[in-house]
Amino acid sequence: MKAVTVNEAKVIPDDFMPLYFELTKYMPEDQIESVNKAYIFAKQAHTGQYRISGEPYITHPISAAITLAELRLDSQCIMAALLHDVIEDTLIDKSDLQTQFGMEVAGIVDGVSKLTQMEFGSRAEAEAENFCKMIMAMGRDIRVILVKLADRLHNMRTISALAPEKRRLKGRETLEIYAPIANRLGMHGIYTEFEDLGFAALYPMRYRVLKASVTEREKAFRQIEQKLTEIIIARLQKHRIQVHSFEWRKRHLYSIYKKMRDKRMSVNEILEKLPLRIIVADLESCYRVLGVMHNLFTPRLERFKDFIAVPKANGYRALHTTLLTRGVYRHAIPIDLQIRSVNMNKLAEFGISAHWQEKSETGKLDRAHVRAQAWLNGLLEMHKNTGTPQEFVDAVKNDLFPDEVYVFTPKGKILELPKGASAVDFAYTIHSDIGNTCVAAKLDRRLAPLSTPLSNGQTVEIITAEGAKPNPAWLNFVVSGKARANIRQYLKCQQRCDSIHLGQELLNKAMSSFSKNLDDLPNNRLQDIAQELAYESTDDLFEAIGLGNQMAFVVAKHLLGQLEQTNDANPNLEPGKLQPIHIKGSAGMVVTFGECCYPIPGDPILALMNSGRGIVVHTEQCPKLEQTPTYFQQSIPACWAEPNEGEFKVEILTEVSNQRGALAKLAAAIADAEANIEDINLTEKAEQCTRISVVLSVKDRKHLAHVLRRVRNVKNVLRVWRRR
Numbered sequence: 001m002k003a004v005t006v007n008e009a010k011v012i013p014d015d016f017m018p019l020y021f022e023l024t025k026y027m028p029e030d031q032i033e034s035v036n037k038a039y040i041f042a043k044q045a046h047t048g049q050y051r052i053s054g055e056p057y058i059t060h061p062i063s064a065a066i067t068l069a070e071l072r073l074d075s076q077c078i079m080a081a082l083l084h085d086v087i088e089d090t091l092i093d094k095s096d097l098q099t100q101f102g103m104e105v106a107g108i109v110d111g112v113s114k115l116t117q118m119e120f121g122s123r124a125e126a127e128a129e130n131f132c133k134m135i136m137a138m139g140r141d142i143r144v145i146l147v148k149l150a151d152r153l154h155n156m157r158t159i160s161a162l163a164p165e166k167r168r169l170k171g172r173e174t175l176e177i178y179a180p181i182a183n184r185l186g187m188h189g190i191y192t193e194f195e196d197l198g199f200a201a202l203y204p205m206r207y208r209v210l211k212a213s214v215t216e217r218e219k220a221f222r223q224i225e226q227k228l229t230e231i232i233i234a235r236l237q238k239h240r241i242q243v244h245s246f247e248w249r250k251r252h253l254y255s256i257y258k259k260m261r262d263k264r265m266s267v268n269e270i271l272e273k274l275p276l277r278i279i280v281a282d283l284e285s286c287y288r289v290l291g292v293m294h295n296l297f298t299p300r301l302e303r304f305k306d307f308i309a310v311p312k313a314n315g316y317r318a319l320h321t322t323l324l325t326r327g328v329y330r331h332a333i334p335i336d337l338q339i340r341s342v343n344m345n346k347l348a349e350f351g352i353s354a355h356w357q358e359k360s361e362t363g364k365l366d367r368a369h370v371r372a373q374a375w376l377n378g379l380l381e382m383h384k385n386t387g388t389p390q391e392f393v394d395a396v397k398n399d400l401f402p403d404e405v406y407v408f409t410p411k412g413k414i415l416e417l418p419k420g421a422s423a424v425d426f427a428y429t430i431h432s433d434i435g436n437t438c439v440a441a442k443l444d445r446r447l448a449p450l451s452t453p454l455s456n457g458q459t460v461e462i463i464t465a466e467g468a469k470p471n472p473a474w475l476n477f478v479v480s481g482k483a484r485a486n487i488r489q490y491l492k493c494q495q496r497c498d499s500i501h502l503g504q505e506l507l508n509k510a511m512s513s514f515s516k517n518l519d520d521l522p523n524n525r526l527q528d529i530a531q532e533l534a535y536e537s538t539d540d541l542f543e544a545i546g547l548g549n550q551m552a553f554v555v556a557k558h559l560l561g562q563l564e565q566t567n568d569a570n571p572n573l574e575p576g577k578l579q580p581i582h583i584k585g586s587a588g589m590v591v592t593f594g595e596c597c598y599p600i601p602g603d604p605i606l607a608l609m610n611s612g613r614g615i616v617v618h619t620e621q622c623p624k625l626e627q628t629p630t631y632f633q634q635s636i637p638a639c640w641a642e643p644n645e646g647e648f649k650v651e652i653l654t655e656v657s658n659q660r661g662a663l664a665k666l667a668a669a670i671a672d673a674e675a676n677i678e679d680i681n682l683t684e685k686a687e688q689c690t691r692i693s694v695v696l697s698v699k700d701r702k703h704l705a706h707v708l709r710r711v712r713n714v715k716n717v718l719r720v721w722r723r724r
């Protein structure tokens, strides 16, 4: 191979020419020189390699670089694009690139190579893991993903060289991963191209059929568009509004396909609306155009969206409105109008990459970058908190397909949340501490349950309480990835803490039946036993005991076994000899109360270990226990801790005569006795009276007796008793 020197670069080779031409439009000479060096390096490295299509391999990195040059990205990014496959496909490694082109270029190429090694299989798990890596890579330097997108774009443009099976795979991957990312980064041009290329690769037939019918329809509308153009332009001129660009847009095929699929609309219904985009010089003109257009045709106000005042999550800004023509044709024709300024349009087309274009100009366009970075940081934080890769992907996918609601903080700041988000999502969006301690919410200054779905424009205020904890039930209604991850994380920790605590207590009780105490053991004894039983730490052992996966007295015997040679022939240690465990507080993560008998403080109780779930407390007379005597043998003696603070559920049955207002009086009596009603059911209805079951929460038996007295005094109550 011929040695290449810098001087030879003055002759521009044919294959480099298109890229060179694009670069001269914006890049200083010395930087183009560096790019040229990267080109020569890459060309040499790929010598003798060919694309499946038969072209020399270098055409691929050059095309990727052109895509990025069209987005006006910096020289390091263009160089990285040229070099993006050398680590992967040749003997060159990262340190070679670092000495030749510096840390940053080498870093980007390395990042892209790692992404390239990912194989998105059909197995969800593998896919999820790769997706994580992708997000992590983006977090380090967002240019990694820009190069990767450009790489994928060229591969998709040349996909016809691949076998059909491969094409479908790549098509799906492009639709599920690459297109949403491009969209999230605000790169509209690449996003729509990804969608159409992915669509064509995944469903070639549907693509062809749809394309034919769309082309047909568009042809039919051309005349109408022409006439409307004249009318609108004339009106705008009359108001001396300078129009920068006026364009009847083409909807991209995949967006039409999605509408047909998701909204069950026909092609004709979708194409009936004419999409128009008007671009003007500045923000003020946008609103002037809006005014003129709303005057000229009939606006459908419910469809109006001001993304200038409230930009989308990816930074997109524009005015969207739907108009119905008047007096042009006999039938009103709907127009979907977008109005943007030149700057907004640039941002809409280039998204995050506009950051590099406009670095030197006003700081304003940087918003796209700031937003994208904030999004990525959020994802990274979430990644730390989610357990499995699949959970993470679900969370990210939720974020990638946003249907947002916009709400206000009490101070008037706008927050965007996924559609269906609740006050809990809102709380977690502000800060995980606020989410973890929220107890109530005010929506437009009115108290509302935390689960209420938020709607656009609401002012949301979160009320927190010290010591409040996330509720597992929240998982049923939260929609944002961040809230879900945080709640899961909290519950996981909580359950572990609780089970370790309980396990320790159970083990100690078991020890005490041998008249021993955990503290009596020699150092390391516990650790050795934990290891022997294949636990990584003593905490893990305690947790297993607490969760009921390991029997406390078996461990106790192990612990004491070699010390005292206790009688091994008697594994059925009599439970009666065990010290009772103390039940305090209300139900938690590892202690729950049987809903068969609703034990409350004052009741004689016992506890059952429930494998994987900790212990369930029952009353000694619980009918369930009597039906299954074996339970008694598995049970652990328990007693109530004193003093015991907390609220305990209990069920009472009443017979009430059928008179108007009887139920209300009953409820009032219960409230008077300072007990909360958790649930009410009408169990039987006879001619004269109705039997009502009420689940309420009380402090203890004394409190319950007080409630029963009150209820008995209600005029219409014939009978009341606690259900056993």
Ligand code: MN
Residues within 6 Å of the ligand: 060, 084, 085, 151
């Ligand atoms: Mn490549």
